[in-house]
Amino acid sequence: MKNRLKVLRAERDWTQAQLASALEVSRQTINAIEKGKFDPSLPLAFKAARLFNLTIEDIFDDEVETT
Amino acid sequence: MTKQDCEHNNYQTKNNTNTRTLRNWTIVWVITMAIAAFAPRFIWDFNTSLTIITLLINLAVGFRMLVANRKYLRGLDEMQQKILFDAMAFTLGVGLVIGLSYELLEDIKLIGFEPEISHLIIVMCLTYLTAIIAGHRKYR
Known part of the structure; x- marks a missing residue:
């Protein structure tokens, strides 16, 4: 799953550790999500959306084309 | 912040x-x-x-x-939990398969000593450790 977490984080000049602390996960988890190696759960995705004041769809893209 | x-x-x-x-x-x-x-x-x-x-x-x-x-x-957070749960599941499988085969070795006279539970525990510990390291490498 693609996501804009790294871009959003960079826009706010936050480190991975700071984002991890805000979402209450480990820095390794943020790194894995940013690289698309780990897909977050729905609660964590909602938490990220609330943190950035965006919708989940604005951050995460499941790469499935809708018709 | x-x-x-x-x-x-x-x-x-x-x-x-x-x-x-x-x-x-x-x-x-x-x-x-x-x-x-x-x-x-x-x-x-x-x-x-x-x-x-x-x-x-x-x-x-x-x-x-x-x-x-x-x-x-x-x-733990959800990714760390997944790594550990995957490692536990793999270790359980390895423990079951290796354990039964190990026990069988004595029954069919391929080894001359009685299988020890400590040997199986060592195998499971090493498997668990390896699986955790592999899990962390997978998501690095």
């Missing part, structure tokens, strides 16, 4: 506390296990009452260690 730093501290503190608690209970469990294994022979000459009390203490501490382990696992 003061508030977030504070949250970070809370998260880290919680994990560190859970890890320390688990470590402490594990150490106590190992000590009580050693006492239960060696003290009857070397200290109180197989006194039944003392041996039973020691065994009960060992079981109680073991149960407390399991509770601490559960708390530790629940305190």
Whole structure:
């Protein structure tokens, strides 16, 4: 799953550790999500959306084309 | 980012506390296990009452260690939990397959000694360790 977490984080000049602390996960988890190696759960995705004041769809893209 | 730093501290503190608690209970469990294994022979000459009390203490501490382990696992974030759960599942499978095959070796006379449970535990520990390392590498 693609996501804009790294871009959003960079826009706010936050480190991975700071984002991890805000979402209450480990820095390794943020790194894995940013690289698309780990897909977050729905609660964590909602938490990220609330943190950035965006919708989940604005951050995460499941790469499935809708018709 | 003061508030977030504070949250970070809370998260880290919680994990560190859970890890320390688990470590402490594990150490106590190992000590009580050693006492239960060696003290009857070397200290109180197989006194039944003392041996039973020691065994009960060992079981109680073991149960407390399991509770601490559960708390530790629940305190991890979802990716860390997935890594550990995957490692546990793999270890359980390896333990079952290797354990039964190992037991079979003696039954079909391919080995001349009786299989020891400690050998299986060593295999499971090494499997668990390897699986955890592999899990962390996978998500790195």
